[in-house]
Amino acid sequence: MSATPLSIREVKVRHLRCHEEITWNCSEGLNLIIGANGSGKTTLLEAVYLMAHGRSFRQARDPFLVKRDAERFFIHGQWHRYGPMNLSVAGRRGQTTLRLQGRDVQRRKDVSESFPVLVDAPQGRKIIDGAPGERRRWLDGLVITCFQNMAIHYERYLRAVMQRSRLLRRRASSEELDVWEHQIVQYGKPIVLAREKMVAEMNLYLVEEVALTEHPLTISVTMPDYDQQAWLSRLKEKRSDDLRTGLRFGPHCDLVNIHFQKREIRSAGSRGQQKLAAIAIKMAECGLWTRYRKLIPVLLLDDCLEALDRTRQLRLLKRLQNSSAQVLMTAPEGVNIASDLNIRIQLLDAHGLCDSATSSMVSMLDDDTTEVMEEAA
Missing domain, CATH: 3.40.50.300 (P-loop containing nucleotide triphosphate hydrolases)
Known part of the structure; x- marks a missing residue:
């Protein structure tokens, strides 16, 4: 179609x-x-x-x-x-x-x-030079747009993270915490895989925009190895630390990077290069909408x-x-x-x-x- x-x-x-x-x-x-x-x-x-x-x-x-x-x-x-x-x-x-x-x-x-409707504006979302959370929310929104079944995984993953935090504050039993930690891993793993697929496809579209950006532009996600058993073990071992600092391990903490001339574009790109990079990313988004939602x-x-x-x-x-x-x-x-x-x-x-x-x-x-x-x- x-x-x-x-x-x-x-x-x-x-x-x-x-x-x-x-x-x-x-x-x-x-x-x-x-x-x-x-x-x-x-x-x-x-x-x-x-x-x-x-x-x-x-x-x-x-x-x-x-x-x-x-x-x-x-x-x-x-x-x-x-x-x-x-x-x-x-x-x-x-x-x-x-x-x-x-x-x-x-x-x-x-x-x-x-x-x-996609927008690139000085007063809009700061994907190129904004905070890490801005980029992560942008990427996750794109994942949910293209893989519609992923919305439930994000919802349940974040609910499990919040429930675990509440139980830690209440000094709940290990058995209660185990239930929610298994859900964190159960719903977090598909998020990790979907992000990897989304980034790979986005980078294919960005290759087609090299004539615009002049140098290759690539997106990556900095994240640990989310091995299922190691992830569960980490959650169990760090309960005391997470009670003090909050859970700082998982897809909700990963960093989204935009590379230009093999360096982070925040530091490597001029204002003009950053402007072209932002528009190239929007063109790639258009390509993903066209492919997955059949709308331009x-x-x-x-x-x-x-x-x-x-x-x-x-x-x-x-x-x-x-x-x-x-x-x-x-x-x-x-x-x-x-x-x-x-x-x-x-x-x-x-x-x-x-x-x-x-x-x-x-x-x-x-x-x-x-x-x-x-x-x-």
């Missing part, structure tokens, strides 16, 4: 952050919004994400989604997945309501799985040309142009766009959005300049 591309055709926003009312019409391929800082470019990407997830992609739980002096915000989107679909969000501080085809959505997870996600890229020189900007735009996913991206005024690229460019200012092939806000490179940049690449 071939994969179905997901796309959004129109977004209507009212009273969301700085926007009073605005309509955004999108093409199926590569869409670029250009505007000044503070004009609300990121907010339009945020509106798309809100429809799919019921929350913002920004790190903090931001209570200021509603425009100042307004009581509620509203978002309505016309999507296409097999056929036309309508998604809408209404919200106020701390509360959002999703509606699909005019009916309230009870489980947001059902929408996010049916309308996959919408890809949101906020300020993705930042920290890139002209050559790398061109290389990235050409890669995105050839993607099977619909790409919605933003860039600041004055960005350089090669004239032969097939991109829908829209300019955002105080009056709203307008289509433009040329403007003082965007510099269109001529063919000679493009050829020089291609040779440099």
